[in-house]
Amino acid sequence: MQDRDLHPVLSVKGLNVRFGRNSLAAVSNVSFDVGRERVGIVGESGSGKSTTGRAIMRLLPPIASVAAERMDLDGVSLLDRTERQMGALRGKDIALIMQDPRYSLNPVLTVGKQIAEAARLHMGLRGSKAKDAARAMLERVRISDPERVMALYPHQVSGGMGQRVMIAMMLLAKPKLVIADEPTSALDVSVRRDVLTLLDELVRENNSGLLLISHDIRMVAAFCERIIVMYSGRIVETLTRLEDAQHPYTRGLMAALPDPHKPVRRLAVLDRAKLDLETNR
Ligand SMILES: Nc1ncnc2c1ncn2[C@@H]1O[C@H](COP(=O)(O)OP(=O)(O)OP(=O)(O)O)[C@@H](O)[C@H]1O
Numbered sequence: 001m002q003d004r005d006l007h008p009v010l011s012v013k014g015l016n017v018r019f020g021r022n023s024l025a026a027v028s029n030v031s032f033d034v035g036r037e038r039v040g041i042v043g044e045s046g047s048g049k050s051t052t053g054r055a056i057m058r059l060l061p062p063i064a065s066v067a068a069e070r071m072d073l074d075g076v077s078l079l080d081r082t083e084r085q086m087g088a089l090r091g092k093d094i095a096l097i098m099q100d101p102r103y104s105l106n107p108v109l110t111v112g113k114q115i116a117e118a119a120r121l122h123m124g125l126r127g128s129k130a131k132d133a134a135r136a137m138l139e140r141v142r143i144s145d146p147e148r149v150m151a152l153y154p155h156q157v158s159g160g161m162g163q164r165v166m167i168a169m170m171l172l173a174k175p176k177l178v179i180a181d182e183p184t185s186a187l188d189v190s191v192r193r194d195v196l197t198l199l200d201e202l203v204r205e206n207n208s209g210l211l212l213i214s215h216d217i218r219m220v221a222a223f224c225e226r227i228i229v230m231y232s233g234r235i236v237e238t239l240t241r242l243e244d245a246q247h248p249y250t251r252g253l254m255a256a257l258p259d260p261h262k263p264v265r266r267l268a269v270l271d272r273a274k275l276d277l278e279t280n281r
Contacts, residue, residue, distance in 0.1 A: 112150025
């Protein structure tokens with residue numbers, strides 16, 4: 001066994017997040033591990049998925065109080081790192097891919113300059129070497145004319161192309177963990193699958209862990225080995241197959257996103273009062 005395989009890539013135990021002192025917990029006692037595998041977090045809007053991802057990245061606003069028994073990346077705690085140490089880690093060891101690439105990319109820098117800057121920062125490459133790495137990575141994300149795309153500004157690229165650029169930039173340094181937060185929700189339905197397939201391919205190639213955050217339980221099930229279901233800040237169940245879903249909330253999520261191959265007469269509605277009772281809120 002190699003050294004890098006000794007620990008899970010990410011190990012979270014007893015994570016709690018609150019926004020403001022008197023507010024309800026946004027994340028309550030959340031524990032899970034991610035190995036060199038694909039793990040999904042699903043749940044409706046407000047269930048705490050993004051807050052969990054951002055707590056791991058240590059990217060929550062100062063109003064948030066974060067406490068955990070453990071939050072380790074490759075066996076080393078993320079909790080006691082300084083902001084400077086976290087800054088060095090982000091993009092190099094942990095990458096975050098967000099919903100809309102147009103808001104994540106720097107609008108005043110060309111695509112080529114941004115990827116080359118990532119190569120300089122995270123791989124120590126300079127000048128033409130950084131530019132070559134940027135070009136090679138754009139080719140890797142199946143952009144057929146990288147030279148032309150490198151000269152474009154973010155507003156000049158389509159959503160699908162922008163997300164490929166984002167993936168190229170974020171995966172350049174082969175991070176240990178990739179957190180993808182609704183990476184395809186802002187994209188046209190026709191390109192969603194291609195973008196996810198590409199992300200999946202690169203994560204496997206780099207032997208990284210992937211935490212895929214989405215409200216779309218079927219999409220997550222198609223790409224992930226494990227599915228963590230969150231409701232109201234808590235994990236209600238973890239599945240390896242959708243068919244094993246026991247919790248009524250998980251079934252509700254499945255029914256809310258109907259299977260395109262099966263006709264539905266009525267859309268499902270969650271019975272929140274009953275769910276809150278069953279999840280002890
Ligand atoms: N910056 C913030 N200030 C105050 N409350 C916040 C903040 N960010 C999130 N919350 C609250 O934390 C809870 C969880 O939100 P979170 O965004 O993590 O849910 P989510 O499952 O990712 O939903 P979505 O899919 O809509 O992003 C919600 O009640 C939300 O209102």
